[in-house]
Amino acid sequence: MPVLSWDEIRNRAMHFQNEWRNETNENAEAKTFWNDFFNVFGISRRRVATFEEAVKIDGNTKFVDLLWKGTLLVEHKSKGKNLDRAYDQATNYFRGIKDRDLPQYVLVSDFARFRLYDLDNDTIHQFKLEDLYKNVQLFSFIAGYEQQEIKSQDPVNIKAAEMMGKIHDSLEDINYTGNDLDTLLVRLVFCLFADDTGIFNKGLFKDFIQDNTNEDGTDLAFKLQYLFEILDTPAEQRIVDDSIYNEFPYVNGSLFNERLKTAVFNAEMREILLECSRLDWGKISPAIFGSLFQSAMNKDKRRTLGAHYTSEENIMKVIQPLFLDELKEEFLGIKKRKRNKLQLLEYFQRKLSGLTFFDPACGSGNFLILAYREIRELELSVLKEINYTKYGVESYQLDLSLDFNDIIKCNVDQFYGIEIDSFSAQIAQVALWIVDHQMNIEASLYFGASFARLPLSEHANIANENSLEVNWVNILDPRNCDYILGNPPFVGATYQTKEQKKDIKKIFNNVSKSAKLDYVSCWFMLASRYIYQSNIKTAFVSTNSISQGEQLVTLWNELFKYNINIIFAHKTFEWSNNAKGNAKIHCVIIGFVSGEYSKEKKLYDDNNMTLAKNISPYLIDSPTVLITSRRKPISNIPEVRFGSMPRDGGNLVLTPEEKEEFITQEPITKKWIKPYVGSRELINKGERYCLWLVNASPSEINSSKLVTERINKVREFRLASKAKETRKFAQTPSIFCQIAQPESNYIAIPKTSSSKREYVPIEFLNKEVIGSDLIFIIPGNNLALFGILHSKMHNVWLKNVCGRLKSDYRYSKDIVYNNFPFPSLSTEQKKQIEKLVIDILETRKKYEDSTLADLYNPITMPLSLLKIHQKLDKSVEKAYRNKKFERNTDRLSYLFKLYEKMTKNG
Template sequence: MTPEQFIATWKDNPLTEKGGAQAHFEDLCTILKVEPPRLYGEYCYEQDLKKMHGGNGFADVWKRGCFAWENKGPDKDLGPALMQLKNYAGALDNPPVLVVCNRERIEIHPCFTGYPSTSLIIQLDDIGQPENLQILRWLFSSETIHKLRPHKSNAAITTEAAGQFAVVAENMRSRGVDSQQVAHFLIQCIFCMYAEDEGLLHEGPSEETHIFTSILKSARDDTERARKRINALFSAMQQGGAYGNDDIAWFNGGLFKVIDIPPLHSDDLATLRAAAENLDWRAIDPTIFGTLFERGLNPKARAPLGAHYTDVETILKLIRPLIVEPLSAEWAEIKPLLQDVRARTETLQAQGKKLTKTVKDAHKAAMSAFLSYLERLKNFRVLDPACGSGNFLYLAMHALKDLEHAAQVDAELLGFGRQIGIESGPANILGLEINEYAAELARVTVWIGDIQWSQRNGQPIARNPILRSLDGISHRDALIDEGGGRAQWPAAEVIVGNPPFLGDRKMIRELGENYTKTLRKLYDGQVPGGADLVCYWFHKAREQILAGQAQRAGLVSTNSIRGGANRKVLDAITEDLAIFNAWGDEDWINDGAAVRVSLVTFSVEPPNGEVWLDGQQVGRINADLTATADAADQLDLTKAARLSENEGTSFIGTQKNGPFDIHGSTARAWLSVPNPNGRPNSDIVRPWANGMDITRRPSDTWVIDFDKISEEDASLYEKPFEHVVEHVKPTRVHLRRDWHRIHWWCHGDPRPAMKRNLKNLTRCILSPRVSKHRIFAWFSSATIPDSAVVAIARSDDTTFGILHSRFHELWSLGLCTFLGVGNDPRYTPSSTFETFPFPAGLTPADTKGQPVAEGNLLLPPVTVEHLPTALNIASAAQRLTSLRENWLNPAEWVERVPEVVEGYPDRIIAKPEHAAELKKRTLTNLYNTRPAWLDNAHKALDKAVAEAYGWKDYTPEMSDEEILRRLLTLNLERSKPAAE
């Protein structure tokens, strides 16, 4: 059969819909030269689908992974057929393409996830055109079906739309228009464009389906005319009514309650007109549009639009365990009741018998259970107490609607009839949002999401009004109420969301001093004063669960919640509740910037009795978001306590709070200049080291440090004081903190305790607070460490060796917090050093005092009993230090020049011919490659330290978990007396 013969056969063919459906499809397969449906289970007609699903066929033809096809009689409206395919797409394994046909035309509707459903229409008379035959052939192969996917994704369309609206918003704000008025108007415009593309704007038939676009086109540059017509259209949408010759649908919902069109310029109209004409607003993805649009409206969020947003899959890592999995498990208990009734009914029918009372009662009980489940979904509430533009609420609502739809299809397949519509929707979600236009945007996100879901799943859209009230999304503070007390949250089954990320030190600057003080006072004793803002949401979610106002919660936090003051809220959660699903370290986007976050869900008991961390099933999740394979396992490093024997040894370096640093050449020039007080500038000008001076090459930076001397005494050091007056004072005199403002010539925190402990040492151990590798290095005690550095006030090789052992590194990684996009571990004196159980006899309390020289080694002043182990560790540590130094500064490549101040270490200067190569010789690069000699040196050191612990069974193959378990046991044993 040729295409021409096909057209002649089926043009005005008298066969009925049912009589002609298969013959029409068989002839189509012939002209396309593809196999007709024959294979049961993969590519079949309706009757085989009935066998597969045990109910209606839902489609005339179906091919797995390719398409579902529904035929209608000649001249029949194809809309209902398409709605039927959409409604049952889930039962058909969600084919990527839906096809409806009435012989006169074939409509192809792509349904690829993340892409718009831009239909292709092939008329019968045009079926023989080569491009149309090719399109139809693509339908029949899983290898070519992707060719029907639209070129531009929903995300790309959404990004473009958000970018265009950002231009309008910026232009209006630059003209002095109130930001809230701009936001409200543009949100109304967005919905208008979406509604007209979705065919919702007009009520009944209309010659002009794109009314909003026509206003913008006809007005051209007449801004006042456009303003009046837009105002009239919005007014019609407010109540439903006439606009010109068109009847406008009733939208309500609060979106058009206030109509306040700002003054428009021709550029505004041009941008809005382009957005309306050139974009398919049905394809807008609410999961990212809200975020992108909000950034465009917010002058503070200057991230490039479209560059970053959190993907759906990441948000679903909270939605699934909180909503989908528990409710799916409930349905999994009910569905077998329906299956049993159907099986018993079919058996009786096959035997020609009537239904027994037992079966009828079982049917009644199963139906009751089914309806109760639907009622449960209808009344299920999800609260996002920091809802922003509504992404979490949108996905939570979709999850509930998907669950209800799946249950209804299951029930229908099992002979329990079909319920009228899907009742879960916008009423299921509750939100709190302090930003007014973000709250309004969240409502629009949910409304559009609800309509999109209905269109995609073949469900009717709500009418009269189209937009139901969304009073559940409230514009208010989630932490402090209007009266200055603790804000109350509405009850909900689930709490979910992404609370604001704001570090403790930024809270006053961002929130204001009065608000921050009130907040900390209200939650004093429950949320630590040094905790990040996000911790208050974790605390309140815990309170809601304990009060019976919620069943479970899942929130996003920066991954610093795993340690420090922030972890106190997780400590409280694990004390009273259970963390049942968490992701400890995930990529996230916050205000356009990449950050690292933790996703944490918790409840009284794990909903399905299972606990998951980072996608792996575990026994228990600890407060630091580590896990144990067995719930009874005691390896919980959050239980580690600070040990008194480690106190007064490790210190964070000075906090400068001003440009006190100078280059080495300037410092050396000053060191030879006399002062009126007869004192050398070396009193207050000293070498300086930050983290990069340890991990990379030394920067030859020095620092002016007047410690806490008076302004009068400081002025006697003329050159350094002049520098501070010129460069530091202007940055300090207007600061809020008294010390910083009044003592402008001093470091913000000069760390006097650190200096006292370093004073009598010739060298000390420095380590960067944040670093990919836990590296320790020797520095002269004359060096002033920066606040990005931890200084260990010890000069003996034994302590250095213990700190650089595998055991201390594992402990520091287990007790640390993480920082930055690189997610590098952060070392702190309190949580990592002061909790570490040193080997017996070699603790900081034991090594205090002047070290003892033993050849080229410095040993701590320990007892005779522990001297051999101290010597073994010192020897291994000194060898590691020597090998590293030889690699970092080969004698053939450098010159060592005595420093101008006696007792200071020599300066290392690269020979010109080796300067480029020497730049690459850094500790970071060394530990990135970890050559064999370095690895062997560390293994020898680890062996010596293991012997000091008495671990005769230690080998390099000993697991990290076993090492940490032994160290934790030591910590708990030593901390008991102090705790008691």
């Protein structure tokens, strides 16, 4: 009997799996099970092995379930039985078997699980029945193939990417670069994957390298070149011979049709490629491998390889609310139908195959890959339901007259992308082919027939272009687009290159303050123009800067010109991955359409979803009101100001040690040294000092050598500055550039504070304490104002309208304070709030050893302090209205409406 191809064996394995997936009883069907098992590999069990082989142990006769002398012993149990005991029982039989007949392999099974022991190589392989098709190569000794070394559970990983990176470097060192190098590497990746997943016969590419090329690697490049030609040539057009080349299938799909320059390999590079081929590429995750290999080709990024690919969990935060949840809901609705169910299912499958997806900054294709995978899995669920509706059975009734493409209608050509990097664009295209094949395998398991979609007649439409320069309409007509998704690049204004700044300037047509926008804003702007007056749904990941502070106003004023309406959003969260040294960025996800949206809007916060009437650009359920920068408060309250700014090169600021040194060496300096407080010192009791020489006489200053040395350094620092304003202050080097210190005690508000706190810590400071430019100052002992600023109402406002430093709050004068709608207090309300503030300050004094950070940590906040704050919250809220606020969203909605009312007439 001729040896079966691995493709045929896999096909038979799938039939076997489907046939035996519900069997449980050892005694009833075990023999038939193993007859069918051997038939998977084209072998009649009767020719090689016997059931119930008798063996003598300690004078007793025992019966081996199945014995193939010299090769295999099988011990079979009922479903769920202990396989360790089964193995012990199997090896116990060895005492009754002649040495020459002892097997190399022991196989134990309970129908649902297989465990294969290779006693010569001391290896164990375990897998489930439904994974037999993936593991048939373990049984090459049954099929008649020469035994090969197989590294079980050895997936493609960071090591593989590093090895490919070494090949990249070696080729680059000999000036094999550019598109030739990128394309060659992508082709090698495809061949390695094809070798393990049924596109090629198992191990064919590895055998090609190992057995058909010189060990020194000198002929490898030429033979690869010819192999690529073969992969691009239909079988009927090839030269007829019996070489290994003709065992490779026709692939085409534009992957192999471009003629490349011939590379040069050496022995080390050949060995690296062989080592790659020994890994199990069938376990590859297309969602991450593109990013890994993209990084592997960059020597600088390779040190942090794997640190920047996006986790699947985070990508799903975009995909699910954008389209997947809605499609699944529609499918579930059809499943419940009794009338016209079959027609509706078939219509729904056609709908899935007609959807188009567009990522205008696709990188190596992560978002498109997972979107395609989810669409294919949903289509398979639909096919299962169609089959059940037709025949009333779970297993598929395969119509052998149908072509696979008549059954599976979704394909990679539904996916479009733009990517500026050539290598990433090619990786994205190949990755989509890979996930297509993985999904074909999953479908084949259900159909009971192995299938590879070859030749690759369809391909994803990945354009290697600059998405900020190319017209998106030329990539995909918006009339044919359903969804836009992705993760465009984030670059803050401070870190942008000249070219990136030019991009923003051009795309926003010199809109005022657009120079402060994050680079990601460009994609929001272009997408809004692209989807205008269409039904396209869009969702982007973005840095959270576009949903807070001044950037928000600048960007969304422009987006609203295209009737943009937010339909779902994820509030700030850490966008990270599962790799070591993972990169964490504070992000939001915003889904939007152009025009009205009648369906429910969804707002996510730490994976908790609430339905919203309206989602504003602040990503809250409130009217769409933009809080614009304002120089004066909208309420009748004192103005707030920055603390004093030194611009001194650190020369007017002293550490505690420097302070002691000054006073010890020159006691006169003691009267000029003042406590110096910024956000850190205010919240954490940090100790810092400054030379405060505002009222010091020139003669006294000149009498201090230490002080004059510092002043001279300040002057030098300011004169060297590129800023004209700073150079001007070199004329007065003994004092701060901006002096804002009040002549009275004052309220101090930290410029930055942790978002984990329910209340932003604020404090009254003595006028002798110098406030730095990292705190805000309100002169006077206004207890009622302190109470309102320290209340939940103000903290809710701050949390939602302020800018952020990472996830920390950034308090601001022009956005937060000046726009906050303070309540009008009656005399009684004012007295009540003042009393509670005094209680708060007195309670704090009881914990003098604790910092404000300790006191306002949600975990360690004293109960007595918390209870007073809760009373203060109620008092402040009653000053706004008598009706109780149930949630923070109610508070915020009320404040926005009040703001809108107070600013209506300018």
